[in-house]
Amino acid sequence: MGEMLIGTCSWTDKALVASGWYPPGRRDPEGRLRHYAERFPVVEVDAGYYALPSVRNSMLWAERTPPGFRFDVKAFSLLTGHPTRTAALPADLRGYGAGDPELLDEVWHRFGAALRPLEEAGRLGAVLFQFPPRFTPGPGAEAVLHRTRKRASRWPMAVEFRHPDWWREDRRERTAALLRDLGATAVAVDTAQGLPTSMPPVTPVTSPALGVVRFHGRSAAWGTGSKEDRFRHAYDRAELREWLPRLRCLASRVEQLHVLFNNCCGDAAVRAAETLRGLLEPHEAAAPRVAGVRGARTTGRAVPRSW
Secondary structure, three states, X not given: OOEXXXXXXXXXXXXXXXXXXXXXXXXXXXXXXXXXXXXXXEEEEOHHHHOOOOXXXXXXXXXXXXXXXXXXXEOOHHHHOOOOOHHHOOHHHOOOOOOOXXXXXXXXXXXXXXXXXXXXXXXXXXXXXXXXXXXXXXXXXXXXXXXXXXXXXXXXXXXXXXXXXXXXXXOHHHHHHHHHHHOOEEEEEEOOOOOOOOOOOOOOOOOOOEEEEEEOOOOOOOOOOOHHHHHOOOOOHHHHHHHHHHHHHXXXXXXXXXXXXXXXXXXXXHHHHHHHHHHOOOOOEOOOOOOOOOOOOOOOOOOOOOO
């Protein structure tokens, strides 16, 4: 049975900070991260999507967390083909056109430099490449994935698709085979079902080293509306209990499983993470402050499929 690390997709979300989950005296940047890391062993740096992370911040994150703690870093929007505001770029890069190859090269370089302190400290869990809904299956998309993997060759790579066709029943094996060939982890998701943008609740295993599950909430506004509308959902025990067999199956087939809650509305994500941990047996979920844990590394070894 692999380690199951449970956490959330942000520790700095404004709604979480405003919720009162952080106690008095621990609401500054250092106090928040130390408080979070005492309670959970993994977190996603979702801010990396909105702006390039910095070397200094990565150094501080490594210093403020214990051995065994893991940061999954979400790739900057420009690296996954999302619209990127000019203001999100460093000031010295704002004169480039959006499609300028020199801009892309420099952004990749700076993104990689910012991850290095986490790598060197053994804190980097995975780099999440979440592709937009318009990223549909086909030769062009597959070529993009191969180019992305080449750029990200030294990192554990996790891939989340937002177009449901990638995991439709008649294409699942091809998608899984593609990710296995890339040595990348397929990200499983929990979202509202029955909507045009709903992702199938499949749990493919494409890397024996790492599994990732992201709980986005079950809002009927998934795929539409504001960010708050899309992610406003409080998981109840019954909804989380549905996932226990799947999580246990995944954990039995990978070295490490990251389970992350992205329903970042108030303290809903941290409460769901705490509830899920309580539903598991004590030995199933890794406790915070785990020392001496080696980072999960993805490989290209084939593994059996799991839907």
